[in-house]
Amino acid sequence: MSKSIPLMTLVDVAKQIADGHLSSLEVTEACLQRIEDLAPKLKCIADIDPDAARDQARKADDKRAKSGATGPLHGVPLAHKDMYYRKGRISGCGSKIRADFVSDHTSSALTRLDDAGALDIARLNMVEFALGVTGHNDVMPTPRNPWNTEHFTGGSSSGSGASVAARLVYAALGSDTGGSIRLPAACCGLVGMKPTLGRVSRYGAMPLSHSLDTVGPLTRTVGDNALVLQTIAGEDKKDPTTSALAVADYTGQIDIGVKGLRIGVPNRHFYDGIDAGVETLVRASLDTYAAAGAEIVAIDIPESIAATNIMTSLITAVEGSTLHYEWLRDRYDDYGAQTRTRFSMGLMTPATVYHQALSMRAKILQDFAKAVFDKADILHTPMITMPIPKYSKSDSVGDQAFLDLITRFGQCTRPINYLGLPGLNVPCGFTDNGLPCSFQLVGRPFDEKTLYRAGYAYERENNWVNMVPEV
């Protein structure tokens, strides 16, 4: 029994705990055993205190016995990217520079998960300061992909992807500035949601780029993901950039299907240079949608989409280098080569050009929204246009082949960050190298609900989420 517990979905294990069929301590012990068995090989855990995890579980069980479950995640063991601050605890941010940083406050996302009854049992490794798409980290351990440890986990939420895919915990928070939730979700065969800019509070989360950063979950299923986002979404007075718009009910009608839903397919940018095997799997998912009653419509994407690549990189570099200015001056050698190279680019960018990149954002969004959402309810794209590469291709800075590789790696994610839109990663099979393949669903602002509805409809038509990597 204990070996099967970690294989359950978050939704199922939460229900089992709430109903008293499983205790939080039983579940936590099963996860701790799996962590002990697999984490050393996967290098995904930055820090864990098993006794503290057990204490959390016992308190959850006591509380349930006295007054019932406190929330929808009561007693469920989670762990998060090591950039979510918790008062009195280290948040290393995947770096040497912050290896001993102890925050004096707790992030709002963690507070909301706490209030929902979730346990927080470990800090998860990540790309240095969340700046990188492969998962590679020059200065701290690089997490390994449970499907094949030689291949990218994707980044920057690399430990989140590896941990959830290996069934060490039931969900993990990531952060997404240019693809950092969706890419590890895609590489590790998970569901990953980058919410609309402003949907989830960033208070107490390590900043990289204020104009682009988003907070969201990586999970095994669409239903799990909707449950976690439901918990953390919404206005937060501690983060004035959060939206006051109401939060939709993500889980209530998730199973109503896609009959009549208009799904757009882009004619430009997203399929550029795509691998034939990947394209076959991604387009097959459109067949699934059509068979389920969705209307597939062609979308003429505005040519300005090409500019979003440069804009996203530029904004991230400028805002990141501004935040890191003093450390770049005083502790340059403590950064990994890839990180400091990208920050250096930001230091050189004129303020006028940066401001122009931000000013163009509304016009580009307006054109994109008109082209897509006048004809379709959601847009369907590939997520990564190639089979997941090996880490051996990710340990350089200036090599042309490597630069080509990672340029392509984020070609479908970066535009969505620039546009501020929600994007959901949905697994859709495996390529010939045995690594997962995914597609992306993009919605209108604050319409995560429709993405979950569509993701769920696809997921229930296949068996991808029940496949577990053999580490």
Place this chain on the structure above:
Amino acid sequence: MDHSDNTSLCHWLSRFQRLEMTAEQIADPAKSVTVFAQAIGEAASGMAFDTDPAAFGQLLHDLAPADLKSGDQK
């Protein structure tokens, strides 16, 4: 002056920013300005002169589903 340390940055800028800059140009901020501004200018070609960045946040809200605008925060 030796600018060989900037070679990798040249490659990076070429791939990520589509900026063809020499190591000497990278070392000279005055020349960098010209190349960056030109690249952004080309990207913005044909677009109407836009308002300040705050318009983007408002547009996100304007494009949101109508039922979220009338509902109360949970």
